[in-house]
Amino acid sequence: MTIERILYLLQLASPALPVGAYSYSEGIEALIDMGTISDAQSLQHWLEQELLYGAIRLETAVMVRAYHAVQSENIAALSYWNDWLSAARETEELRLSSWQMGRSLAKLLLQLQPQVAPFVDALEPCNYAIAFGIAAASWKIDPLLSVVLGYLHSWTTNLVTAGVKLIPLGQTAGQQLILNLFPDLMNAATEILSLSDDDLCSCGWGLSLASMVHEIQYTRLFRS
Known part of the structure; x- marks a missing residue:
């Protein structure tokens, strides 16, 4: 990867990207409220399981397909996978958060x-x-493995930041947790790139239940 493409990837995966990712916890807030997540170890375990089996794998795999669709200028395929991912969202909260962040990034890209x-x-x-995926392809960020890692790292950083605020954890503990997840991020990225369309599945009922609880949680710091 050239230095220029590294800079594009850093900007795309940056927490400063104005898409509102910081306002969502993807069920973490509900899980902490219920006591399922209570410390750095339990948060790490949750994120490890999500990387192994969860919906983040589907999201990232669809991002890869969007990347390829833009490269081949296949708008029909891009529209198909966008509809597919919307249908795969299991709660209104998860669907709306994906749409809001997508709308914000699309608006930014147009500018x-x-x-x-x-x-x-x-x-x-x-x-x-x-x-x-559209942004990564239009900015010609390559190799695709780096794009996948950027997407997964951005997701991980956002949820660890939510845990740091809510549990609460110290900043050092949060950074150590991210470092601990590096092997899981690499393994997930490699596996996601090898998935065929027929392999796109997840076991995300824990996330779905947490999201449904969060939608009606009495007090919240994060958006629902």
């Missing part, structure tokens, strides 16, 4: 990279994973 308009204009609403 920074106007040539993506034919792809973005064909999608409403646009899922975040789809918009991420």
Whole structure:
């Protein structure tokens, strides 16, 4: 990867990207409220299981397909996978968060990279994973493994940050937790790149239940 492409990837995966990811906890807030997650070890265990079996694998796999669709200028495939991912979201909270973040990133892309308009204009609403794939392809970030790692690392950082605020954890503990997950991120990225369309499945009922609880949680710091 050239230095220029590294910079593009860092910008795309940055917590400073104005898409509102920081306002969502993906069920972490409900799990902490219920006591399922109570310390760094239990948060790490939850994230490890999500990387092994959870919906983040589906999201990332669809992001890869969006990347390829943009490369081949296949708007029909891009629209198909966007609809597929919307249908795969198991709660209203998860679907709306994906759409809101996707809409924000798509709007940003239209301002920074106007040539993506034919792809973005064909999608409403646009899922975040789809918009991420469009951005990575339009910025020619390569190899694809680095794009997948950037997406997974951004997801991990956001949820660890939520845990740091809610459990609460110290900043050092949060950074150590991210470092501990590096092998899991690498394994997940490699496996996701090898998935065929027929292999796209997940075991995310724990996340789904946590999300449904969070939708009606009495007090919340994070958006639902």
